[in-house]
Amino acid sequence: MKKLFFLMCIVAGLFVACDSDDEETEAVVVNDDGTTSNGSSFFLIDDKNFYLDGVKYTVNFNVDLKVTGYDEERFTGIANIAPRITFKGNTYDVSYIEFDAFKNCTRLTSVTIPSSIRHIGECAFAYCI
Numbered sequence: 001m002k003k004l005f006f007l008m009c010i011v012a013g014l015f016v017a018c019d020s021d022d023e024e025t026e027a028v029v030v031n032d033d034g035t036t037s038n039g040s041s042f043f044l045i046d047d048k049n050f051y052l053d054g055v056k057y058t059v060n061f062n063v064d065l066k067v068t069g070y071d072e073e074r075f076t077g078i079a080n081i082a083p084r085i086t087f088k089g090n091t092y093d094v095s096y097i098e099f100d101a102f103k104n105c106t107r108l109t110s111v112t113i114p115s116s117i118r119h120i121g122e123c124a125f126a127y128c129i
Contacts (some may be wrong), residue, residue, distance in 0.1 A: 005110060010026070020119075025083065025084060026084070027083075027084035027085055027086045028040060028049050028052065028084070028085045029054075029083045029085075029086040029105055030042055030045070030085065030086060030087045030088075036052070040052050040053045040082075041053055041054070041074065043071065043074065043101075045087075046092040047059075049068070049071060050087065051071045051074065052059075052081075052085065053076070053078075053079075053080065053081075054069070054070055054071045054074040054075030054076055055067055055069075055070055055071075055075070055081060056068050056069040056070055056071065056101075057078050057085065057094065058098075059087070059092065060095075060096065060102070062090075063092075064092050064093050064094065064095045064096070065085055065092040065093070065094045065095070065096075066086075066094070066095065066096035066097070066098050067081055067094065067096070067097045067098060067100045067101050068100055068101055069098075069101050069102075070101070070105055075105070075107055076107070077107040077108055077109040077110070078109060079102065079105075079108065079110070079111045079112070080112045081094060081112060081113055081114055081117070082094055082114070083114035083115070084116065088115050093116045093117070094114065094116050094117065095116055095117060095118045096117065096119050096120075096121070097113070097117060097119070097120045097124045098116065098121045098124065099121030099122050099123060099124065100120065100121070100122075100123055100124065100126065101124045101125075102124055102125050102128055103123055103124070103125070103126045104126070104127045104128070105125075105126075105128050106128070106129050108125070108128045110129075111125070
């Protein structure tokens with residue numbers, strides 16, 4: 001059973017596209033009023049967690065951001081992970097996709113992963129159709 005689960009984790013990640021665009025260093029700025037510099041939808045959860053276009057970001061030790069999930073109600077199926085986000089006056093690189101971040105996300109149709117991502121947790125895309 002573990003081998004099957006591991007294989008499904010690998011297969012689920014095969015449709016992921018990597019973005020190598022050199023212009024991706026411009027940060028998405030989240031303004032105090034909740035608007036964004038690129039027109040993305042923003043929803044604040046608390047001081048360290050928020051959704052941007054239905055993708056959940058978490059401030060990681062005040063150093064960077066990690067993708068930790070998705071909003072089941074607001075997520076459209078397209079995960080364009082931002083490489084940099086300015087949130088509460090601080091600019092953070094998005095460097096990590098957490099374990100199980102998109103697990104069981106049956107709406108997921110495409111993912112763009114910026115070159116700022118340094119680590120993708122196990123089964124981050126497990127059981128995505």
